[in-house]
Amino acid sequence: MAIKLTDVAKKAGVSPTTVSRVINNYGSLSQKTIDKVHAAMKELNYQPNSLARSLQGKNTQLIGLIFPTVANPFLVN
Secondary structure, eight states: OOOOHHHHHHTTTTOOOHHHHHTTOOOOOOOHHHHHHHHHHHHHHHHOOOOHHHHSSSOOOOOOOOOOOTTTTTTOO
C-alpha cells in the first residue's frame, strides 16, 4: 500500500496541511516542525506522487513526442 501525505502527518503529529507546506517550502514553520516532518517522511519512505501533483496544478512537466514511420497510414511522401 502506498504511503499517503496523511500517514506522514499522523506519524509526525501534525496536520496534512503542515506536511504539504513543508514539502512545498511554503509559509513560516519552525525548524522543529520541519525536522519532525522530514524524519517521518524518511522513516515511512514517503515519495510525493508527481502524477497526482500534476493533476492538481496546471503544469505536468511532461513532453510528448511523435515519431513518424513508414507504417504510419497518414505519412505523406
